[in-house]
Amino acid sequence: VAIARSLCMNPKVMLFDEPTSALDPEMVREVLDVMVELAEEGMTMLCVTHEMGFAKEVADRVIFMDAGEIIEENNPVDFF
Numbered sequence: 001v002a003i004a005r006s007l008c009m010n011p012k013v014m015l016f017d018e019p020t021s022a023l024d025p026e027m028v029r030e031v032l033d034v035m036v037e038l039a040e041e042g043m044t045m046l047c048v049t050h051e052m053g054f055a056k057e058v059a060d061r062v063i064f065m066d067a068g069e070i071i072e073e074n075n076p077v078d079f080f
Contacts, residue, residue, distance in 0.1 A: 016047040056080050
């Protein structure tokens with residue numbers, strides 16, 4: 001619902017902070033599918049996630065941070 005509400009504002013960029021936390025597995029897949037569709041449509045997204053498989057699948061860049069510092073930044077193929 002929150003994603004749909006945000007899309008009504010026609011944003012250029014969307015920020016996601018753990019969008020799948022506390023969701024059951026079926027809902028996780030639905031949220032990730034929506035994000036994949038947005039990416040395919042050209043939506044710029046910044047996503048904080050622990051879903052490494054998802055990050056590898058859809059990210060253009062992966063940034064690993066610790067205590068506010070960038071530890072590693074790379075394309076998904078080289079990162080993983």
